[in-house]
Amino acid sequence: MNNADTKTQSFDIVFAGAGLAGLAVAVEMLRHPFFRQKSLLLIDRDRKQQNDRTWCFWATDDEPIPPVVHRSWNSCRFFAPGFEAVLDIAPYRYRMVRGLDFYHWAGRELEQWPNVRRLTANIQDIVPERGLVRTDAGDFEGDVVLNSAFTPIRLLPENTAGLWQSPLSVLREKAQTHRATFLLQHFKGWMVETPADAFDPDAMTFMDFRMEQQGETRFVYVLPLSTRRALVEFTVFSPALLPAAAYEEALRRYLQEQLCLRHYAVVEEEFGIIPMTDYIFPKRAEGRVIHIGTAGGFVKASSGYAFKRTLRRARAFAGAWAQTGVPDVRMLHTSSLFRLLDSVLLRVLHNQNDLGSVVFASLFRKLPPALVLRFLDEDSSWLDIVRVINAPPSWPFSRALAEVLLRR
Numbered sequence: 001m002n003n004a005d006t007k008t009q010s011f012d013i014v015f016a017g018a019g020l021a022g023l024a025v026a027v028e029m030l031r032h033p034f035f036r037q038k039s040l041l042l043i044d045r046d047r048k049q050q051n052d053r054t055w056c057f058w059a060t061d062d063e064p065i066p067p068v069v070h071r072s073w074n075s076c077r078f079f080a081p082g083f084e085a086v087l088d089i090a091p092y093r094y095r096m097v098r099g100l101d102f103y104h105w106a107g108r109e110l111e112q113w114p115n116v117r118r119l120t121a122n123i124q125d126i127v128p129e130r131g132l133v134r135t136d137a138g139d140f141e142g143d144v145v146l147n148s149a150f151t152p153i154r155l156l157p158e159n160t161a162g163l164w165q166s167p168l169s170v171l172r173e174k175a176q177t178h179r180a181t182f183l184l185q186h187f188k189g190w191m192v193e194t195p196a197d198a199f200d201p202d203a204m205t206f207m208d209f210r211m212e213q214q215g216e217t218r219f220v221y222v223l224p225l226s227t228r229r230a231l232v233e234f235t236v237f238s239p240a241l242l243p244a245a246a247y248e249e250a251l252r253r254y255l256q257e258q259l260c261l262r263h264y265a266v267v268e269e270e271f272g273i274i275p276m277t278d279y280i281f282p283k284r285a286e287g288r289v290i291h292i293g294t295a296g297g298f299v300k301a302s303s304g305y306a307f308k309r310t311l312r313r314a315r316a317f318a319g320a321w322a323q324t325g326v327p328d329v330r331m332l333h334t335s336s337l338f339r340l341l342d343s344v345l346l347r348v349l350h351n352q353n354d355l356g357s358v359v360f361a362s363l364f365r366k367l368p369p370a371l372v373l374r375f376l377d378e379d380s381s382w383l384d385i386v387r388v389i390n391a392p393p394s395w396p397f398s399r400a401l402a403e404v405l406l407r408r
């Protein structure tokens, strides 16, 4: 711990927010002796004792993933009007991680290090110039503050109530001011249990568009955990949220009409909102604060996926910092080429919000599934990129590309 005035405790690195990004970066740091000499403080208002979310992603067996995968599938079902398929996604597997398993695993990893302190407290303010994090349990100063609790820029709302909603509206405003595209990915999931066998545990549904799109992109995915238990999630990409009852109505209809289920119990539920935007998050540190996670623009603009990206960025960022002795914010950003491709796809969905099923169906109909997934992971070769660009209908993409380029 550094010297400080009596009231403020000082640390080398303070994490404002210790959810996925904060924990992933901290765990990656401690793989390097460099960080074992540093004092780390992780602050979060939540003790992380609840399973508050489920993370899904695809990965090959060679990718370094925390040993907390709850379930994985080798193939994925896909349904859209005019195209249905069982997609063989080898060499990938679709994987599911329960939030709670990840939090416990990261907690155990961090517990081993005496230089790491964790604090449950409500962050009330961050003063970037001083690296000062004000909480209801005292003030803490960091040479570097890694912030994943709030969206970027000085955004602590005057009224700290409803912090989850406020950052989204701040981000929407920022996006509008910078003429960036902004959509929401919003979803409700039910973990359902049935009295009789109803699911094939080997067959997960990646996207099922067989429902009225109502001018938006709407689909359901189904993650069967056993023959009698599955997570069924209704997802929408659109500019605004639906009335609360609409998510449940969509789930009920899907269970009845597509899965032919009349008797089931909802044993857990989750609701989430993920910003999908090509707003360019600040590329420099803000004072002593570096934004990470959703607050740092880690969410892939065109798909809303963030789990594997966060792990990858955490590894690259911590590794480079350990090597050079200084944090390099460039390790946290998407390449300009993939940013442009994301912008175009997002713009297509913005211009014609119900085109999602057509776009994803054309990709999976015309291309090997692994190529599409590699593209979404931003691991594509140039040849792959050309093939992906040529798969969907060209007019909406040409128009979107022109709009994106004119905006720059």
Ligand SMILES: Cc1cc2nc3c(=O)[nH]c(=O)nc-3n(C[C@H](O)[C@H](O)[C@H](O)COP(=O)(O)OP(=O)(O)OC[C@H]3O[C@@H](n4cnc5c(N)ncnc54)[C@H](O)[C@@H]3O)c2cc1C
Pocket: 016, 017, 018, 019, 020, 021, 022, 043, 044, 045, 046, 052, 053, 054, 055, 056, 057, 121, 122, 123, 124, 148, 149, 150, 163, 270, 271, 272, 273, 274, 292, 293, 294, 295, 304, 305, 306, 307, 308, 310
């Ligand atoms: C329900 C849900 C499901 C998702 N599913 C997927 C998925 O399947 N695949 C995928 O790739 N991505 C998914 N995402 C997107 C993304 O991976 C997650 O949102 C991920 O958790 C983002 O990591 P993060 O660290 O930025 O935010 P978080 O994990 O939310 O961490 C932020 C932390 O900041 C803390 N915090 C916030 N405000 C304060 C405050 N005032 N004081 C103290 N602490 C504070 C919070 O308690 C939280 O722990 C999902 C998101 C949600 C919400």
